[in-house]
Amino acid sequence: MGAGSGTVGAVRSAPPPKIPESVLVVIHTAALDVLLLERADHPGFWQSVTGSRASPDETLAETCAREVAEETGLSAPAAAFDDWNLCHRYEIYPHWRHRYAPDVTHNTEHVFGLCVPQRFDPLLAPAEHTRYRWLPVSDAADACFSWTNAEAIRGLVDRRRSR
Numbered sequence: 001m002g003a004g005s006g007t008v009g010a011v012r013s014a015p016p017p018k019i020p021e022s023v024l025v026v027i028h029t030a031a032l033d034v035l036l037l038e039r040a041d042h043p044g045f046w047q048s049v050t051g052s053r054a055s056p057d058e059t060l061a062e063t064c065a066r067e068v069a070e071e072t073g074l075s076a077p078a079a080a081f082d083d084w085n086l087c088h089r090y091e092i093y094p095h096w097r098h099r100y101a102p103d104v105t106h107n108t109e110h111v112f113g114l115c116v117p118q119r120f121d122p123l124l125a126p127a128e129h130t131r132y133r134w135l136p137v138s139d140a141a142d143a144c145f146s147w148t149n150a151e152a153i154r155g156l157v158d159r160r161r162s163r
Contacts, residue, residue, distance in 0.1 A: 017099065017100050017101040017104070018052045018099045018100050019052050019053045019054075019055070019056065020052070020092070020100055020104045020106065020107045020108065021052065021053050021107065021108050021109075021110070022050055022051055022052040022053070022063075022107055022108070022109045022110070023049075023050065023051060023053075023060055023063045023064050023067060023109070023110050023111075023112055024048055024049070024050050024109050024110070024111050024112070024148065024149060024152055025048055025049040025050070025064050025067065025068055025081065025112045025113070025114055026048045026111070026112070026113045026114070026149075026152050026153055026156060027048065027049060027068070027072070027074075027113075027114045027116060028113065028114070028115055028116070028137070028156060029115065029116055029117070029118060029119060029134075030115060030117075032136065032137040032156060032157065032160065033119055033134045033135065033136060033137075034048070034134065034135055034136075034137055034140035034153055034156070035048070035049075035072070035119075035122065035132060035133075035134055036048065036132065036133055036134075036135060036140055036143055036144070037049065037071060037072075037122070037124065037128075037129040037131070037132050038129055038130050038131040038132070038133075039128070039129060039130075040126065040127060040128055040129055040130050042145075043130070044145075045145040046133075046143045046144055046145060047144055047145065047146055047149050048144070048149050048152070048153070049064075049067050049068050049071045049072065050067065050109070050149075051063060051066070051067035051070070051071070052107075054066065059078065060083070060110050060112070061078035061079070061081050061083070061112070062078050064076075064078065064081040064112050064114070065077065065078045065080075065081065068114065070125055070128075071122070071124070071125055071128060071129060072120075072122035072123065072124070072132075073122055073123030073124075074116070074120065074122065076114060080114060081112045081113070081114055082112060082113040082114070082115070083110070083112055084111045084112060084113060084152070084155070084159065086110075086111040086152065086155070087108055087109060087110045087111065088108070088109045088111075088148040088151075089106055089107070089108045089109075090106065090107060090109065090148060091105060091106055092104070092105060092106060092107050109148055111148075111152045111155075113156065113159070119134045137153060137154075137156055137157055138154075140153050141153040141154045
């Protein structure tokens with residue numbers, strides 16, 4: 001048999017279903033400027049960094065660090081993320097459910113903050129985000145398409161006062 005015989009062509013297996021547990025990371029400065037990213041798959045949809053756990057044994061703080069690095073290019077240790085002890089359970093939009101196991105309809109999102117010393121120019125992952133902008137906290141909350149994201153950003157002011 002010739003070289004390569006016995007191989008009919010590589011069959012790609014589907015990626016494993018996403019874990020329905022995610023993080024929302026509000027990246028902000030001490031002056032309460034908030035970084036927002038525009039989704040590549042939905043122009044006009046602005047959001048903070050978000051992402052699902054890669055595996056059941058990945059801690060939420062590790063998920064934050066991985067997602068922030070993937071979506072902005074910023075490297076921060078897991079210990080840098082402030083767990084706001086806030087989570088939301090919401091229905092997954094029908095057009096995104098194909099990423100999850102067939103019986104999964106809801107996601108649990110854990111909110112974290114990351115205070116950076118100053119605004120920076122993120123290195124966007126073009127498949128995920130097309131543009132970014134830094135906005136004052138009130139404008140950032142109003143710009144978000146997700147109610148959980150807007151609520152988290154609005155809570156940043158109260159968190160700041162309580163410290």
